[in-house]
Amino acid sequence: MGGDINIPLLAICLLIFIGAVTYLTYLGSLQTKSQEDYMVAGRQIPGWVMALSYASTFISTSAIVGFGGAAGVFGFSLMWLSFLNIFVGIFFAFVFMGAPIRSMSSNLGANTLASFLGARYQSGFITTFTGLMIFLFMPAYTGVVLIGGARFIQGSLQIDYNLALLLLVVLVALYVGWGGMRGVMYADAFMCVMMLIGMVLLLFTTYSIVGGVVAGHQALTDLANKVPEKMAAAGHLGWTSMPAGGSPYWWVVVSTIVMGVGIGVLAQPQLALRFMTVPSKMALNRAVVTGGICIFFFTGTAFMVGPLSNVFFHETTGKIAIAAAQGNIDLIIPTFINAMMPQAYIYLFMITLISACLTTMLGLIHVQSIAFSRDMLPKWGFKTTRSPLFYSRIGVVIGATAAVVMAYILPISIIARATAFWFGICAAGILPALLGAIFWRRATKKAAIWSVALGYGVSILGFVFLHAAESKPLGISKLLFGKDALLPYPWTVVDPLFYSITISTIALIAISYFTPQFSKDHIDKCFSGVGRQSSSSGKEMKA
Secondary structure, eight states: OOSOOOHHHHHHHHHHHHHHHHHHHHHHHHTOOSHHHHHHGGGOOOHHHHHHHHHHHHSOHIIIIIIHHHHHHHOGGGHHHHHHHHIIIIIIIIIIIIHHHHHHHHHHTOOSHHHHHHHHTTOHHHHHHHHHHHHHHHHHHHHHHHHHHHHHHHHHHTOOHHHHHHHHHHHHHHHHHHHHHHHHHHHHHHHHHHHHHHHHHHHHHHHHHTTSHHHHHHHHHHGGGGSOHHHHHTTOOOTTSOOOTTSHHHHIIIIIIIIHHHHHGGGOHHHHHHHTTSSOHHHHHHHHHHHHHHHIIIIIHHHHHHHHHHHHHHHHHSSOHHHHTTTOGGGHHHHHHHHHSOHHHHHHHHHHHHHHHHHHHHHHHHHHHHIIIIIITTTTTOOOOSOHHHHHHHHHHHHHHHHHHHHHHSOTTOHHHHHHHHHHHHHHHHHHHHHHHHHOTTOOHHHHHHHHHHHHHHHHHHHHHTOHHHHHHHOHHHHHHSSSOSSOTTTTTSOTHHHHHHHHHHHHHHHHTTSOOOOHHHHHHHHTTTOHHHHHHHHHHHO
């Protein structure tokens, strides 16, 4: 960042921001009297607050910094992910999934995604296993969100990376443990507005710097001959073109980034939990427009600014974005912001990124805390002698500590990959069983157990033994079998989501037809008040 830090301006910005978030968390804490308040905000959150919370939790520093940086490498092809985020992550999720999850979870007295699936399928194994998967693997995603926020603070304020990590994780732990779900969602709504302001300014400023929409896109197209030889050999055809069909880059963009995250969002525990917080289906329907606008500016801005940063860097330094960021994808957006924005905006964007980091981390740490206190301890026969809120707050400490550990362990340029990993294993392990739970009355207990176990199992095995981006650095395949990946190309670049979710879905459908159905009383209880939409969907699947 050019120039000295303006201490008074920075102090005013941060004090106003932290003061507002603290006050909103305090309001939430006043209304957090029970475990249900802590977990699902008493199921009385207004739809617009839920939409802002959902959008801000959905889009983290991993989207802005990590995927924005990935767009700086792969180009406008990542706009397909923005489309899926809006169409699948907002429209389909709110209109078709939100209401059945809200009604059914209320009917079953469930207040976490794991306990909801367990109650729907009358399976303690599903509750415990899903809760354990969340608790074990979510820290990898939490860690990359933390990395994104800390790296930007480090570069913008020129402070130690360790101090930036500490500040962020302490804030998150305090806010989650203190305010519960109400405090989290109130703070999310405020920070979502801050993110929206920052991203809108970033989008319009970037296009202004590169000469406008037409000139900027033409300049980016003309840079196709600057694609490094190694990237061109992997299928890169320029930043305004899709990678060559079937090439390694094409598989990365389509299978890992676009499909992995675009579909995986439907199975995110921290997002599904927000459907349980609203009082009615109408509140969900009203939230669609709000959520869609936010997601467009959050993801759309990141995926447009990333590629266009190549134009700026080439005109000012003679380098493309990845070279200007010294080979670290995660530094493309921070480097771009610090180079082209005035100091005052850098502080605003820092608050935007802190908001993105905090909102997602609040949601993730909250989910980990209730997975620990609600889905794991009771199912393991642990005798809780204190208030359930006490054990939830213990889960906060464990989750926050795990995030810091992962932030130190994970390598550079990892944000987009680790995000896709988490979204992918959730989609494979949870999504078929979740869709079956809310749309298909015929789905059985044994089928759901096999679906969840196979989805997670095959996905994780794929990352360990087949997908080279993970299997090579992990080294397990090399240690056991003497090679980085067990199968040849294209399996080394095909995201495990493709085959793991296929196996998980086939298991749910096939096994359901050969195992006992649930009693009519249980199904009637589950689907009571769910509405015609869920019933008709169930009939269609059954047919």
